[in-house]
Amino acid sequence: MGSGTIGQSWCALFLAAGHQVTAYDPNPSRELEIRAFVSNSEASLRALGYSNAGSLTDFCFTTDVVKAVEGAQVVQESAPENLALKTQLYRLIEPVLDRKSTVLSSTSGITLEMLQTCFFDPSRILIAHPFNPPHLIPLVEVLGNESTAPDLIQWTLSFYEGLGKVPIELKKSIPGHIxxxxxxxxxxxxxxxxxxxxxxxxxxxxxxxxxxxxxxxxxxxxxxxxxxxxxxxxxxxxxxxxxxxxxxxxxxxxxxxxxxxxxxxxxxxxxVDENERRAIQAYRDHLICRILNEKKSENRVAPGDHLNPPS
Incomplete structure (x- = not known):
C-alpha cells in the first residue's frame, strides 16, 4: 500500500519469495514503475537465491485501496510520511480487512501510538521499518506495544525471517528507530x-x-x-x-x-547524471549481494551473534 521507492522494493521481494502481491497507489503510472523495478531487480534477487525473482505472474495493480487489501493476509503500508494521509487510508481499509489481517507500516518517523489512533482496533498494526533498499538489505525493525495483539510481534518476526530478512524487535518507541x-x-x-x-x-x-x-x-x-x-x-x-x-x-x-x-x-x-547514478546503484547492489552471499556461505551463526545480556 503505497508504491514509491520503498513500496516498489517490497513488491520485488514479496514476488521473488513467491507471494501474491496487489500493489496500490493513487498514481496509475506507478504500475509501469513497479514492473520495471521488479525486472531490474531480478539479477540481484536471483543472486540471493530467490527462484521467483523477476516474475510478475502473481502481481496486480490497482488505484483502489479497498480492492487492494481485500483478502490480504499482510498489508505492507509504505505510504508517504503524512499522518493525515495514513489516517485516511487506514479508515478506508479497516472495514474490509480480513479478521486475521496484519498491517505492517514501513514508517520511519511516525510513532506506533500515532498510527494506532487511526484504527478502531489498534491491535492489528505494527511498525515494520525496512532499511533501503528493502529487497536487498536484511534489516527490518519491528515494533509493537501493549495494545498489540498477543503473539503478533512473534508472528511478524517469523514472517520476515521466512522472507530471508533479519528482523529485530524494538522494546520501546522512539522516532527514527535504531x-x-x-x-x-x-x-x-x-x-x-x-x-x-x-x-x-x-x-x-x-x-x-x-x-x-x-x-x-x-x-x-x-x-x-x-x-x-x-x-x-x-x-x-x-x-x-x-x-x-x-x-x-x-x-x-x-x-x-x-x-x-x-x-x-x-x-x-x-x-551525477542519471546514467552514472544507475551505474553507482548497480555497483552497490552487486556488492551487497556478494557480501550477503559470502556471509550466507559460512552456513553458520557468526561467533558472538548468540550473546545475550547476563541474567
Missing part, C-alpha cells in the same frame, strides 16, 4: 568535519568505506570494541580508550540542515 538514528548521528559528524575543513566529503566517505564500514558488515561496535581489547573485552576497551571517546563525544559537532549547509553540500559534493 539504524536511522545511528546513521543520522554519523552524517552530522561527517558534515561537521567537512565544514570545519578537516577533509572533503568524498574523502570522509572513503574513510568510512575503507575503514570501519568493512568491519560493520560483520559485527556491530560493541563486539568490535570488545575484540579490540583482546581478553579484557569491552571493559578493557573502556579502560583503555574510554577517556578519548568521552573527549570525542564532548567535541562532536552540531550541524543544522539549513541553507548554509545545503549550499555547502551543493558546492562540495559532485552531482
Amino acid at each position: 539504524a536511522n538514528r545511528l546513521q543520522a548521528v554519523l552524517w552530522q559528524e561527517v558534515l561537521h568535519l567537512a565544514k570545519e575543513g578537516v577533509a572533503s566529503l568524498s574523502d570522509i566517505d572513503r574513510a568510512i568505506v575503507n575503514g570501519p564500514g568493512l568491519r560493520w558488515a560483520i559485527y556491530g561496535p560493541n563486539q568490535l570494541f570488545s575484540l579490540a581489547a583482546g581478553a579484557d573485552g569491552l571493559e578493557g576497551f573502556i579502560d583503555h580508550l574510554g577517556p578519548s571517546f568521552q573527549d570525542w563525544w564532548s567535541a562532536a559537532g552540531h550541524v543544522e540542515l539549513d541553507t548554509d549547509t545545503r549550499q555547502f553540500i551543493k558546492r562540495n559534493y559532485p552531482s
Whole structure:
C-alpha cells in the first residue's frame, strides 16, 4: 500500500519469495514503475537465491485501496510520511480487512501510538521499518506495544525471517528507530568535519568505506570494541580508550540542515547524471549481494551473534 521507492522494493521481494502481491497507489503510472523495478531487480534477487525473482505472474495493480487489501493476509503500508494521509487510508481499509489481517507500516518517523489512533482496533498494526533498499538489505525493525495483539510481534518476526530478512524487535518507541538514528548521528559528524575543513566529503566517505564500514558488515561496535581489547573485552576497551571517546563525544559537532549547509553540500559534493547514478546503484547492489552471499556461505551463526545480556 503505497508504491514509491520503498513500496516498489517490497513488491520485488514479496514476488521473488513467491507471494501474491496487489500493489496500490493513487498514481496509475506507478504500475509501469513497479514492473520495471521488479525486472531490474531480478539479477540481484536471483543472486540471493530467490527462484521467483523477476516474475510478475502473481502481481496486480490497482488505484483502489479497498480492492487492494481485500483478502490480504499482510498489508505492507509504505505510504508517504503524512499522518493525515495514513489516517485516511487506514479508515478506508479497516472495514474490509480480513479478521486475521496484519498491517505492517514501513514508517520511519511516525510513532506506533500515532498510527494506532487511526484504527478502531489498534491491535492489528505494527511498525515494520525496512532499511533501503528493502529487497536487498536484511534489516527490518519491528515494533509493537501493549495494545498489540498477543503473539503478533512473534508472528511478524517469523514472517520476515521466512522472507530471508533479519528482523529485530524494538522494546520501546522512539522516532527514527535504531539504524536511522545511528546513521543520522554519523552524517552530522561527517558534515561537521567537512565544514570545519578537516577533509572533503568524498574523502570522509572513503574513510568510512575503507575503514570501519568493512568491519560493520560483520559485527556491530560493541563486539568490535570488545575484540579490540583482546581478553579484557569491552571493559578493557573502556579502560583503555574510554577517556578519548568521552573527549570525542564532548567535541562532536552540531550541524543544522539549513541553507548554509545545503549550499555547502551543493558546492562540495559532485552531482551525477542519471546514467552514472544507475551505474553507482548497480555497483552497490552487486556488492551487497556478494557480501550477503559470502556471509550466507559460512552456513553458520557468526561467533558472538548468540550473546545475550547476563541474567
